[in-house]
């Protein structure tokens with residue numbers, strides 16, 4: 001069993017999810033590689049006890065990420081820090097010769113993303129990917145197989161999105177994800193957009209242009225100290241893109257919604273693929289179901305609902321009929337990262353992490369969406 005020794009930079013929400021996946025690596029009996037956490041870095045030391053109490057392998061805890069990068073024991077880094085730090089931290093990690101899993105949006109804006117991609121190009125021996133866990137849900141893996149086999153026929157339309165209601169409560173205090181300085185001009189698109197783009201980009205559905213309508217529904221929030229402060233980030237974004245299907249060269253509409261204020265939606269990630277031969281839809285509200293409509297001329301149009309179990313891309317010890325959850329998708333995503341790092345290619349086209357080139361496509365799209373909102377016009381994304 002090969003061991004890849006990891007450092008974590010950013011021990012918040014996502015840093016802990018990674019650590020928890022490492023702790024139950026024994027769920028994946030066929031893996032010939034495993035991660036070990038040897039070093040952690042966080043701005044505040046308050047995050048350290050949970051990690052060191054649960055992971056005896058951690059030998060370095062520091063508040064200075066450059067100390068972690070100087071540690072020769074660290075082979076790879078998971079970096080999960082606010083967006084304003086992505087460019088500096090990601091480039092320093094790559095220059096230090098460590099493999100990296102970064103977080104979306106992979107740079108606070110297009111200029112930062114361009115700089116990260118230039119750095120990656122200058123260090124070809126370093127394996128770099130961006131996280132996105134939802135496509136690893138078994139129902140989505142099945143739907144992705146259908147894309148790969150061209151089962152939809154001519155595509156009529158695609159709708160994807162990630163919508164939640166965390167910001168419905170207008171009394172919720174502001175945090176870094178609601179401040180342009182830390183989260184970026186993209187607002188909800190930077191936070192949620194990569195999740196809605198990963199599968200379409202992997203399918204090769206490239207947007208040619210976009211018309212975007214962005215909303216700032218709650219322009220002020222409490223600062224947690226008794227005052228109200230401006231909340232300038234976009235809460236909701238609806239994008240209408242013209243895409244080209246590489247299989248037949250024909251255009252089709254792709255709508256993408258990223259919303260933080262979506263009444264009734266706790267945390268819903270969805271994909272609808274509507275084709276001339278077949279249609280399929282998935283919503284993480286019903287994580288273990290996929291709906292498929294298989295149409296034959298002259299026959300009834302009937303949606304089938306298929307229950308999925310634990311049919312994962314990377315074999316798991318969990319019984320085949322048992323339900324799948326969020327932390328399972330994180331575990332599968334990390335299996336994909338380590339598999340590709342050590343085997344040189346993904347186990348399957350759609351069981352793979354986001355590539356740096358795919359993050360660059362998302363930045364082109366979101367930058368064009370900002371321009372579209374400003375000019376109230378359709379903006380090209382393929383130049």
Ligand SMILES: NC(=O)c1ccc[n+]([C@@H]2O[C@H](COP(=O)([O-])OP(=O)(O)OC[C@H]3O[C@@H](n4cnc5c(N)ncnc54)[C@H](O)[C@@H]3O)[C@@H](O)[C@H]2O)c1
Nearest residue numbers: 010011012013014015041042043044080081082103104131
């Ligand atoms: N893949 C997903 O589903 C998903 C979900 C949520 C967030 N994210 C992404 O993960 C990243 C982090 O988000 P989060 O929700 O974990 O945020 P978080 O605020 O919970 O954690 C960020 C951590 O970074 C630390 N940090 C800040 N500045 C630092 C510095 N200078 N040096 C070291 N540590 C520093 C903070 O102390 C904090 O613990 C973001 O890019 C976000 O977009 C991804």
